[in-house]
Amino acid sequence: MSNYRVAFIGTGPDPGDQNWGTSAAMAYRHAAAYDDLDDCSLVGCADLVRENAAAFADRFDLPASSVFEDYVEMLEAVEPDVVSVCTPVPTHADIVVDCAESGIPAAIHCEKPMADTWGDCRRMTETCDRADVQLTFNHQRRFSGAYRKAYDLIEDGFIGDPRRFEVGGQNLFDFGSHLIDICNGINAECEAEWALCQVDYREENVRYGSHNENQALALWRYENGVHAILSSGVGHESVRCYVRVRGTKGTVELWPDEGPELRVRQTGEEEFEAYDVEEPYETMLHGAVREVVDCLESGETPDIGAENVLTANEIIYGCWESARRRGRVEFPLDIADNPLDAMVEAEDLTPRPAESDAGD
Structure with a gap:
């Protein structure tokens, strides 16, 4: 050794x-x-x-x-x-x-x-x-008990073939990168075909040196036909779960707002089955x-190698590029910059300082 x-x-x-x-x-x-x-x-x-x-x-x-x-x-x-x-x-x-x-x-x-x-x-x-x-x-999060158990259940066909991911989190970039990576892992690292997104950025939200939108609604399609929809910021309330996987025979929920870190329901069942997979962050x-x-x-x-992580980041930057272009973006992505930063610099987005009154 x-x-x-x-x-x-x-x-x-x-x-x-x-x-x-x-x-x-x-x-x-x-x-x-x-x-x-x-x-x-x-x-x-x-x-x-x-x-x-x-x-x-x-x-x-x-x-x-x-x-x-x-x-x-x-x-x-x-x-x-x-x-x-x-x-x-x-x-x-x-x-x-x-x-x-x-x-x-x-x-x-x-x-x-x-x-x-x-x-x-x-x-x-x-x-x-x-x-x-x-x-x-x-x-x-790929090494959490919740993800590992969900991955095994889905691989074993417990909910049939995945058809749609529903994602809810604080943002696309800082926290959303975890969640999109989880979707990609469950979807056999399949690459995305296109992305469509709109963002709201009214109050400055800089995390670890980088801008993050306040709210986004994004949709993308993988090459295998699976779709994903993501709602970030206050929009997370519409999903009420970090990652939900809807399959042909049931549903898996990872980190729902209420209840256990993992729960599963097959089609026809009224109640979710909870799995005790809670473990320390460390x-x-x-x-x-x-x-x-x-x-x-x-x-x-x-x-967690670079090629897999690159796929998740292409989705993120593709979503922001869709907001910049005001239309659907096809992959592979043909830009080099950061569309959210560029929109802020061009004053297409004008977030007020974070310390100001959030207001309405």
Whole structure:
């Protein structure tokens, strides 16, 4: 069994100052997961704020010599096999590309969302592919008990053939990337054919450095004929579930607003059957990190690998592009920018500052 040297870029402040949407201290969560593995050793960390990196090193018993402000210096000094990138979204692409082109790490595990432009999503993927570097993203919900049980039930034909996904969440990008990824996993990683979407963005909603709409209504069709409809923001109330899968013989609900994390009803049944699959958040993240290391060892393709995550991000950027074009968008997507950012910059969307009165 190999011993993998692991380093971290973007430690952030101590988890005691955790603020979802600004700094979720994900490096600490990643590090705890690697630290639990017998085949991993933590060897270095880098953060623009040296005090943050030093606090991280102290938490995980790393020597002062393993603390850096410059991640390039860290790569050269500690020569990690695996790098976890936990910085704000707009910085992901350049950091991942720098790491891959350094020729040092064999694997890069990056926080989601992937990148803040469609062009950068492709650039990260293509660069790591050329450099033969395993690139994964932290879509940890794939390792939840609810998803694994739902996936097995659907694979076994419990609800027949999936026909439609109904998705409800806070937004398309920051949180929605998890949910779209779940749909793609259940739908055998099938690519989408087209997307149609409209968005509302009246109050600034910047999460981890990137704009997110306040509300969206989106529809897309997969190449196998399965459709998906997503309602975000206050529209989540119309779905009342993170992911609902409607099949020819029944329905699966993942993370409904009320009740268990998973419930299933076959056609003709009046009541849902609940499954007890509740587990700590850390269990999901540990599963993602375990997959990073296992696939690096075996050479197998990770479920949370870049190609699968790229499919989910094409849907997201395609939805925003549909709002920009005011029409249906066909895939493959032929843009490089971020349509939501571009609409804000062009003042086609004019969100007022978040600290102002939300009003009506």
